[in-house]
Amino acid sequence: xxxxxxxxxxxxxxxxxxxxxxxxxxxxxxxxxxxxxxxxxxxxxxxxxxxxxxxxxxxxxxxxxxxxxxxxxxxxxxxxxxxxxxxxxxxxxxxxxxxxxxxxxxxxxxxxxxxxxxxxxxxxxxxxxxxxxxxxxxxxxxxxxxxxxxxxxxxxxxxxxxxxxxxxxxxxxxxxxxxxxxxxxxxxxxx
Amino acid sequence: xxxxxxxxxxxxxxxxxxxxxxxxxxxxxxxxxxxxxxxxxxxxxxxxxxxxxxxxxxxxxxxxxxxxxxxxxxxxxxxxxxxxxxxxxxxxxxxxxxxxxxxxxxxxxxxxxxxxxxxxxxxxxxxxxxxxxxxxxxxxxxxxxxxxxxxxxxxxxxxxxxxxxxxxxxxxxxxxxxxxxxxxxxxxxxxxxxxxxxxxxxxxxxxxxxxxxxxxxxxxxxxxxxxxxxxxxxxxxxxxxxxxxxxxxxxxxxxxxxxxxxxxxxxxxxxxxxxxxxxxxxx
Numbered sequence: 480x481x482x483x484x485x486x487x488x489x490x491x492x493x494x495x496x497x498x499x500x501x502x503x504x505x506x507x508x509x510x511x512x513x514x515x516x517x518x519x520x521x522x523x524x525x526x527x528x529x530x531x532x533x534x535x536x537x538x539x540x541x542x543x544x545x546x547x548x549x550x551x552x553x554x555x556x557x558x559x560x561x562x563x564x565x566x567x568x569x570x571x572x573x574x575x576x577x578x579x580x581x582x583x584x585x586x587x588x589x590x591x592x593x594x595x596x597x598x599x600x601x602x603x604x605x606x607x608x609x610x611x612x613x614x615x616x617x618x619x620x621x622x623x624x625x626x627x628x629x630x631x632x633x634x635x636x637x638x639x640x641x642x643x644x645x646x647x648x649x650x651x652x653x654x655x656x657x658x659x660x661x662x663x664x665x666x667x668x669x670x
Numbered sequence: 671x672x673x674x675x676x677x678x679x680x681x682x683x684x685x686x687x688x689x690x691x692x693x694x695x696x697x698x699x700x701x702x703x704x705x706x707x708x709x710x711x712x713x714x715x716x717x718x719x720x721x722x723x724x725x726x727x728x729x730x731x732x733x734x735x736x737x738x739x740x741x742x743x744x745x746x747x748x749x750x751x752x753x754x755x756x757x758x759x760x761x762x763x764x765x766x767x768x769x770x771x772x773x774x775x776x777x778x779x780x781x782x783x784x785x786x787x788x789x790x791x792x793x794x795x796x797x798x799x800x801x802x803x804x805x806x807x808x809x810x811x812x813x814x815x816x817x818x819x820x821x822x823x824x825x826x827x828x829x830x831x832x833x834x835x836x837x838x839x840x841x842x843x844x845x846x847x848x849x850x851x852x853x854x855x856x857x858x859x860x861x862x863x864x865x866x867x868x869x870x871x872x873x874x875x876x877x878x879x880x881x882x883x884x885x886x887x888x889x890x891x892x893x894x895x896x897x898x899x900x901x902x903x904x905x906x907x908x909x910x911x912x913x914x915x916x917x918x919x920x921x922x923x924x925x926x927x928x929x930x931x932x933x934x935x936x937x938x939x940x941x942x943x944x945x946x947x948x949x950x951x952x953x
Contacts, residue, residue, distance in 0.1 A: 520876065533855065562821055660859065
């Protein structure tokens, strides 16, 4: 899910970096002071959770929880995702310094769509949760495939990325269970 | 907890360790930008970039085994991404002619070299400076204030949650000895939910503590950062050499001049009294 530096077209990468910095500035305006610790600490938790290996379908996956970030932080999730990706690039070298932009736009779009789904109060809650988790992976994968395609990788990249559908399904189930756990223990988080 | 992979060698002493953190960040960022902007399939300049990076890594006194291990752990991912290029074209029958197949392989190799050298530059940056000092450097480079604040909070609580993840993993394993056969995803999800829940509750306490100490959205550091002349000279010379290779690669004279400039800049940061202006003006 993380594009490293040098993998996609430089112009696209640089433009995405500029756009993501602009988005961080825009989404960071008028953030209430009491939201900031929540954003920082949730970011730390998301970083750590992405390091847990979950056995799935004979292999193991790293949950991204981008859908969950959308549910918990809503439209404020973008600066948190940007910072988590910056940390992942610097500490673990997952992704790259220049490609923090394209990665945060992809994953931020996933979190944003997950938030939009979560807000559809007419749908059953657990369905919304599972769909938000699923979409939180599917949207970034589609955008990532688009970025690769625009960089000259050809249409075949879509076939290669279709394996992510299993990760998206697992993420949907994980998000559903996490929401279920919150509903049982501390439902005000899901307000 | 063990977190030896973060700034493990930042306390070593080398001229490059003593550079201002902003110089290290800018050098890595623009160095990567210049390298990845090479046209697809152009391979010769990477020999020079690789050589420059090798000098940088050796001058930083970073243990080769550490660099090799870190690189080998991450190289399969970039190798896979580079292999995607010819494979994706082949899947949709976009590579028919032999000449085009050869070109596709050259492009794949250039993608691998770009990603590999960018990775090495990133490893260098994180290894020659303490992580929190790099964060302060980013803030001084006008990183958005919100991201700066989130970063400091994240860094402070990363280890707390990592400990919590280890603790809950141990608890889960002790309650379910052997391999989990049922409800795997549910068990793991509950563990994650618990960590998220703890983080949420902790954020409220933290906010109250921050307000009590007069927090108004900005963190301060006691460590003074000041750009010195030699820091700026090193950065400018390094990037000029990279730009020179990017724009005029192929000329032996240019490469020789670049190497000369690089040697002079290394002298400048090693020996503070070294006068840079005279040798540079001769070329």
